[in-house]
Amino acid sequence: MAERRRKAAELGTAGVRPWGVDFTPDHSCLEAAELAPAVPGEAGPQVRVAGRLLRLRPSGGIAFADCFDATGRLQLMARMDGPAPRLVELLSGLDLGDIVGATGAMGRTARGEPTLDLQELTLLAKALRPPAGKHSGVVDQELRYRRRYLDLLSTPQHQVAFRQRSAILRALRQVLDGSGFLEVETPILQPIPGGGEARPFITHHNALGTDFYLRIALELHLKRLLVGGLERVYEMGRVFRNEGLSPRHNPEFTLLEAYAAYADRSTMMALSEQLVGAAAEAARAIGPVPDSTATLTPPFRRSSMSDLVGAVLGTDPLALWDRPEELAEAGRRRGASIPERAPVGELFFALYEQLVEPNLRDPVFVTDYPVEVSPLARRGPDPRFCERFELVVEGRELANAFSELNDPLEQRRRLEDQARRRERGNLEVPPFDEDFVEAIEYGMPPAGGIGLGVDRLVMLVLGAANIRDVLLFPTLRPE
């Protein structure tokens, strides 16, 4: 790097500014290459291109360089018997990683390579550090994540997944915008975190002299907007959970939640099919997706949780509802570990999570969740269960949706029950949120709501095994 600093200084004294020069290309590298004449030796059109030099091949009286931009590669050539002989020395003296603007006529070399015959060469940015991984690409995982730019630079294929992610986000918004949903933004700093079960991050506001929590979900504020008369709202944003890291967990991740007044669970089922289908299609339009993505084509089958659990246990869990010890025993025989002193709904749900969910491969709507594990969902015809579903794919929950509970009296009771669990030491249960219940007391229209894990969706569509492969800058321990 010291050598490159010296070079930059030398260029400065020679009247070449190593940085801060403007240059407007009129062609991309790909476009320029396509303008090359078919026959070697012929002169094609004039072009201006800009990009980064990632290979240099000086060869005495002639010099070649490969210039890369977002569209691809273009060979540059300077020669002593060409239009600008002095550029041979200039080009030969540049370093890998330097960013240049180039002007000249497109031609084709004897070997058939589309090549820009340089007339002008402008240094736009001197690279003080060399690009890593010229041959191998950057393969060290830590380096890839900590210095993502080196990964993207050395292995341009890795850019594709992020272009696909962008297309998926756009597709999700298009579906919702097209269905009359209003995109909104709600607070990330919250006095009480709610809408899910997770340990929150805590931060402090100096002027107010009070602690705030980073949100763990979007639900409670979006429902306040339903009360306010914004009948269809959604938010796609970052939420934060103070939990462990894993190939499928990042402490901050992107959640999409949408709420529609005068709609219910079945509306949300149709919407989630639309969202997932659109996401898969959008990714496919940008780049390769694995064959398994084909299974993400709607419609998806649906099955009630009690049917699924019953199929594994070989006995109807509903018939054992009043005899939880027998239900627990049936689960134990299948190898499930049973939560102690848990209400029957929680016990039943534990059996589902352990014995059923991990084995669900194709997309399936699992319907009818126990009331005990669904504090914000409305009861169904069978009061033991809520009108709720989760879309499960490859053993993982992709979306969670329900007919929203809009009875303020019952909502208050359920959140008070939760608060008692918190007092018993479960820090993942949110504290009681009086402000939210008060909002519901003003009258919330019946509504359907859905939450969708966007990173999980991207992973699934792209076949990524690690969430870090779909996050540009995954959370790592500070260096």
Place this chain on the structure above:
RNA sequence: GCCGCCAUGGCGCAGUGGUAGCGCAGGGGCCUUUUAAGCCCAGGGUCGCAGGUUCGAAUCCUGCUGGCGGCACCA
């Protein structure tokens, strides 16, 4: 939080008890059609950190740090 694996010049790697090497990158030189360009020369590492075993440690042992993978929890 627990368990396992990994850590060697800027990047990619070799070296499993005898005092550290290769390719690329960087420096100097040669070369007028190269495309992972080639050839010649010189340089660069207290082998993640700290202890220990040994006549001798990159190599064996312990601890720590960081990464990856798995489990637990969740999306």
